[in-house]
Amino acid sequence: xxxxxxxxxxxxxxxIEIDDHVVHIDRIQKMIAYFDILDKANVESEExxxxxxxxDALREDKYIPYxxxxxxxxxxxxxxxxxxxxxx
Amino acid sequence: MxxxxxxxxxxxxxxxxxxxxxxxxxxxxxxEFISKTIERIQKVDSKLHAYLSINExxxxxxxxxxxxxxxxxxxxxxxxxxxxxxxxxxxxxxKTTCASKMLEDFIAPYDATVVSKLKAEDTIIIGKTNLDEFxxxxxxxxxxxxxxxxxxxxxxxxxGSSGGSAAAxxxxxxxxxxxxxxxxxxxxxxSFCSVVxxxxxxxLISRYGLISYSNSIEQIGPITRTVEDTAFLLNIIAGxxxxxxxxxxNQNENYLNDIDSGVEGKKIGIIKEMTxxxxxxxxxxxxxKAISNFEGLGATFEEISLDMVEYSVAAYYIITATEAGxxxxxxxxxxxxxxxxxxxYEFNSYLSKARKNFGPEVTRRMILGGFVxxxxxxxxxxxxxxxxxxxxxxxxxxxxxxxxxxxxxxVPILPFRFGEKIDDPVALFLVxxxxxxxxxxxxxxxxxPFEISGGLPIGIQLLGKSMQDKMLLQAAYALQNTxxxxxxxx
Numbered sequence: 001x002x003x004x005x006x007x008x009x010x011x012x013x014x015x016i017e018i019d020d021h022v023v024h025i026d027r028i029q030k031m032i033a034y035f036d037i038l039d040k041a042n043v044e045s046e047e048x049x050x051x052x053x054x055x056d057a058l059r060e061d062k063y064i065p066y067x068x069x070x071x072x073x074x075x076x077x078x079x080x081x082x083x084x085x086x087x088x
Numbered sequence: 089m090x091x092x093x094x095x096x097x098x099x100x101x102x103x104x105x106x107x108x109x110x111x112x113x114x115x116x117x118x119x120e121f122i123s124k125t126i127e128r129i130q131k132v133d134s135k136l137h138a139y140l141s142i143n144e145x146x147x148x149x150x151x152x153x154x155x156x157x158x159x160x161x162x163x164x165x166x167x168x169x170x171x172x173x174x175x176x177x178x179x180x181x182x183k184t185t186c187a188s189k190m191l192e193d194f195i196a197p198y199d200a201t202v203v204s205k206l207k208a209e210d211t212i213i214i215g216k217t218n219l220d221e222f223x224x225x226x227x228x229x230x231x232x233x234x235x236x237x238x239x240x241x242x243x244x245x246x247x248g249s250s251g252g253s254a255a256a257x258x259x260x261x262x263x264x265x266x267x268x269x270x271x272x273x274x275x276x277x278x279s280f281c282s283v284v285x286x287x288x289x290x291x292l293i294s295r296y297g298l299i300s301y302s303n304s305i306e307q308i309g310p311i312t313r314t315v316e317d318t319a320f321l322l323n324i325i326a327g328x329x330x331x332x333x334x335x336x337x338n339q340n341e342n343y344l345n346d347i348d349s350g351v352e353g354k355k356i357g358i359i360k361e362m363t364x365x366x367x368x369x370x371x372x373x374x375x376x377k378a379i380s381n382f383e384g385l386g387a388t389f390e391e392i393s394l395d396m397v398e399y400s401v402a403a404y405y406i407i408t409a410t411e412a413g414x415x416x417x418x419x420x421x422x423x424x425x426x427x428x429x430x431x432x433y434e435f436n437s438y439l440s441k442a443r444k445n446f447g448p449e450v451t452r453r454m455i456l457g458g459f460v461x462x463x464x465x466x467x468x469x470x471x472x473x474x475x476x477x478x479x480x481x482x483x484x485x486x487x488x489x490x491x492x493x494x495x496x497x498x499v500p501i502l503p504f505r506f507g508e509k510i511d512d513p514v515a516l517f518l519v520x521x522x523x524x525x526x527x528x529x530x531x532x533x534x535x536x537p538f539e540i541s542g543g544l545p546i547g548i549q550l551l552g553k554s555m556q557d558k559m560l561l562q563a564a565y566a567l568q569n570t571x572x573x574x575x576x577x578x
Contacts, residue, residue: 007455014413014458015439016451023448027513028455034514035406035460035469041399043475051304059330068197075193075427084422085430085438 002032098124100260101575104169104317107263111157111167118157118168122150122212125170129215129261132578136237138246138256140175141183142215149212156210164210165324171206172262174253175216176223177308178297179203182213186299187231188221189445190419192426200297201332202266202308202325209324214262218252221447222416223268223301224408225249226276226519229510230449238280239578241543244503247277253311254281259578264317266325268298270306271404272498272523275535278311279498279547282537282573284564285311286318287523289554290530291336293322294329300415302408303334305527315536315565319343322557341558349562351385355491356550356563357392362496362522370541371497378538378548379495381570382563392487392494396480397525401517403480404524406460406473413457416450419443481529488531488553493563496522498535498547522549532557536564540574 004025011018018024076083098120102110110116126146133139143149153168173179176186178196180203185191199207206213220230228235228251236251238244239259246255250267254277257265267274269287278285286309293308300306310321322343329335356379363375379389421428421442428445430438446454460469487494500522509515526533531554535547548567552560 002459007459010458010462011455012440014417014454015436016443016446016454017440018451018455024452024455028452028459031405031452031456031513031517032459034517035402037402038399038406038469038472038476041396041472041476041479043399043472043479046475046478048471048474049478049481053333058333070197073195073197074423075425076422076429082422083430085433085435087435 170214247280282545296331361397
């Protein structure tokens with residue numbers, strides 16, 4: 001069983017605050033416990049499928065200016081700057 | 089009104105193809121149909137909550153299309169038909185909320201490719217439909233704006249996550265809709281609401297403008313009342329897009345041509361793991377009936393075992409949570425979000441606080457998405473899930489060498505009541521057992537409405553070879569024509 005502390009630690013790393021033990025931690029524990037079913041799948045020797053994309057299939061590396069006023073979609077901005085909280 | 093048909097006789101239940109015919113014959117105007125559709129929405133949507141927002145300019149847009157028709161100008165193939173769009177697909181200048189509080193004020197700055205293609209054919213986007221928040225769920229109960237109801241019985245869930253789309257199509261609140269399908273989110277609600285839902289081959293339809301959840305397996309797909317309408321929409325929205333480099337060249341396939349080819353001589357595999365254990369008796373009986381109807385049309389059957397199906401739901405949740413954990417990290421409430429000033433907050437505490445506007449299921453999947461691929465756990469969870477995906481793909485490919493397509497019920501159980509499964513995550517997991525395989529293996533799959541049992545719909549699923557979406561539609565059309573279903577009771 002994955003511990004409550006471990007889940008809280010991951011939540012912190014994902015920058016998510018959780019305060020309801022029953023709504024979140026118990027259910028996440030149940031979900032992770034269900035994933036144990038994979039231990040029976042016997043797939044250790046399977047190769048992974050890799051999606052290949054050749055360079056010529058990519059679109060041209062060209063700058064296309066966007067003329068929409070995206071900044072106006074923001075809630076907190078000044079001029080052309082996004083307002084963000086202090087980093088340090 | 090200018091049409092020949094009486095205003096009150098106007099049938100909102102007609103198919104897209106019939107609508108186009110009526111417009112061409114001058115029996116109907118786009119304005120009449122759109123006005124009546126809006127009246128219908130006003131009448132039933134307070135009970136169903138299929139829509140999150142309605143296009144206020146729809147009637148005006150219909151009028152301008154009618155004008156073009158009258159003046160014999162070039163008009164797009166859709167001729168003003170009302171189509172709804174799941175609210176995780178961008179329609180320029182309109183709210184695109186993903187049914188999340190996080191995006192409650194987000195106005196899409198551009199059109200998704202599928203939306204541009206529909207608009208170019210003179211479709212009227214009538215409104216945006218409800219879903220489980222960020223498409224994570226199978227009942228719409230995780231919508232931050234409240235669930236949609238099943239038009240066949242409003243005490244039951246409509247399925248999800250594209251539940252609003254399926255309910256709207258089923259309840260005649262639009263002719264068709266676009267949903268998205270990551271693990272069954274088009275097919276599951278299509279089955280629960282007795283409409284057609286297609287998850288196309290991975291790459292067939294551009295996802296530019298679909299708000300990302302799990303890119304490696306999700307697809308946009310049409311929801312319609314007839315198989316022909318799905319083929320018609322696929323003709324419009326499928327194909328290469330420079331904005332989505334996972335798209336595949338479909339050689340401009342016409343999915344509607346030869347749709348009546350039938351299934352004579354086709355071999356169909358019955359997926360053992362999806363038709364026995366855990367399948368409701370009535371669903372099982374309906375599946376057997378569908379098989380016998382197909383046999384009557386000249387198809388032959390054999391049972392196929394795909395033992396990886398047992399692990400598919402776990403693999404699906406691990407892969408989607410991992411991708412969601414990364415995709416949803418962009419919601420920092422700085423570039424997208426709601427009104428919450430950063431003044432007085434330090435960076436990390438601001439983000440954590442802002443993300444409290446994610447609903448419970450999204451929160452849990454974000455945490456799972458941090459956990460399952462993390463150092464020390466990736467080998468047990470993520471890597472194993474990817475290996476199950478590989479092995480399942482190999483098994484399905486092998487099966488499709490022996491047979492032309494596979495059959496199973498879309499959902500192993502009947503639609504259920506609100507609240508019945510929402511508190512048990514594992515019970516909810518198993519609702520997806522028959523649908524996730526198509527996503528994990530990149531195959532096309534379609535749900536066809538087949539029976540109404542005790543007032544509740546049952547859908548049958550066909551799964552085909554990659555890029556053989558056309559053959560799948562032909563078989564679906566044949567099955568559709570073996571049944572006559574009652575009209576929706578709402």
